[in-house]
Amino acid sequence: MTRALIVIPARYASSRLPGKPLLAETGKPLIQHTVEQAMKVNGVEVVVATDDERIIEAVNAFGGNAVMTDPAHQSGTDRVAEAARGHDAEIIVNVQGDEPEIDPEVISLLIETHAAAQTSTRPAFTSTLVCPFPEDTDPAGPNAVKAVLSAPDDSGVRSALYFSRSLIPYPRSGEARPFLHLGLYAFTKESLQAFPTLSRTPLEQTESLEQLRILEHGHRIACGVVREAAPGIDTPEDYAGFVKRQAAL
Structure with a gap:
């Protein structure tokens, strides 16, 4: 089996939805929903790569794995590369943190x-x-x-x-x-x-x-x-729709 690592970049700042990873009207922070979906993939390790201590604390609180990365990174891929450095996975997958229904x-x-x-x-x-x-x-x-x-x-x-x-x-x-x-990538x-x-x-x-x-x-x-495509969360309206879909489950 191919050894794979899923890295979920999650920044606190967002021009359209500040603090997006920590929105929790469903009873869970948004980032937790994404992590839980990623963990359903067989045989992978999942880690959140962030630039904010609040996200580290939230991920640790639900038993996830998170690492701090350089806040100066210009792209999510740069952040994923730092988080994956030294890991022995053959394939590293970049899954966006605002994809809770992936x-x-x-x-x-x-x-x-x-x-x-x-x-x-x-x-x-x-x-x-x-x-x-x-x-x-x-x-x-x-x-x-x-x-x-x-x-x-x-x-x-x-x-x-x-x-x-x-x-x-x-x-x-x-x-x-x-x-x-769709904004997912896999790399060696x-x-x-x-x-x-x-x-x-x-x-x-x-x-x-x-x-x-x-x-x-x-x-x-x-x-x-x-x-x-799974619906991503970019705006307050997107998040309200997600909360409504979760309530209907």
């Missing part, structure tokens, strides 16, 4: 995708997930990140050709449609530690999408396709 099977698929992509003639630097666009999501909206994929390679895994906040491909003719990108321990050494790139800075740094440096991003 399906454990989706995380498992990401691990399987990255393991398969390492057997290819062109191993992947990282792997991620996409899904068809939900009917209630506008593909032209800049907050919905679009992905276009290659055909499957010799290992049966597709690759990202590009990600954008703009609508791609341009619908001039034909039936090609973009996928919605070597590629994860290499990521912070890659210089920031013009496309990354233009679109504010860190995965473009990987593509712009010439590396491969493998992509698994799932049926749908």
